Amino acid sequence: MPTSDSVLEARFTVTKFREGYEQAAVAGFLARAGAALAAWENTSAAPALTADEVLALRFATVKFDNGFDQDEVDDLLARVAAALREYEATAAARATARASVAEPVEAPPADLVHSSLLADKTFTTTRFRTGYSIVGVDGFLAAARELIATYETTGEPSVPAPFASADVVNVRFTPTSWRRGYEQNEVGELLTGIIATLAYYERVAAAR
Numbered sequence: 001m002p003t004s005d006s007v008l009e010a011r012f013t014v015t016k017f018r019e020g021y022e023q024a025a026v027a028g029f030l031a032r033a034g035a036a037l038a039a040w041e042n043t044s045a046a047p048a049l050t051a052d053e054v055l056a057l058r059f060a061t062v063k064f065d066n067g068f069d070q071d072e073v074d075d076l077l078a079r080v081a082a083a084l085r086e087y088e089a090t091a092a093a094r095a096t097a098r099a100s101v102a103e104p105v106e107a108p109p110a111d112l113v114h115s116s117l118l119a120d121k122t123f124t125t126t127r128f129r130t131g132y133s134i135v136g137v138d139g140f141l142a143a144a145r146e147l148i149a150t151y152e153t154t155g156e157p158s159v160p161a162p163f164a165s166a167d168v169v170n171v172r173f174t175p176t177s178w179r180r181g182y183e184q185n186e187v188g189e190l191l192t193g194i195i196a197t198l199a200y201y202e203r204v205a206a207a208r
Helices: 002-009 023-043 051-056 071-104 115-120 134-154 165-169 182-208
Strands: 020-022
Touching: 002 023, 020 023, 020 071, 023 071, 051 071, 115 134, 134 182, 165 182
Parallel strands: none
Antiparallel strands: none
């Protein structure tokens, strides 16, 4: 695939007394094509030259003045057009992927749990009354935070996913009575939000 540098440094056989392409016109094209390829290479931004425009180009010809070999120039035109087409297709695929993540098939639930919430979540601690194991709850929340963060950034679950929303319904933490634990009602309320959040992301991913 041609690069911006290789296009700008392209050299062609010079013709005289046989038909060739006008040198100034070809030089102008090389400058535009080099700039277009450089734009893709450096910023992935669509340049002011497309593959279709390259394929539609027609150069003036000369016969008794110095020109450039037509076959050599045409070959470069075809390769530049193919390179631009590849960049354009990649950019279109990325735009489609971004749109599918940014525009969910349904509105998120009001109690959607963000991964940042799980990172900072604290609970009332209990002692001398029943609570949930701090180690067990913290371990589960770390896994849930990673899974939800993956959904937030990619729209898909992590692979392999540690669990699904249906699994969270059956989560049971070890109860504590004579040592510190987390308030059960607070943990249960957060679990309900996590279930709703994962179920939402699962439906959106399945609809794509």
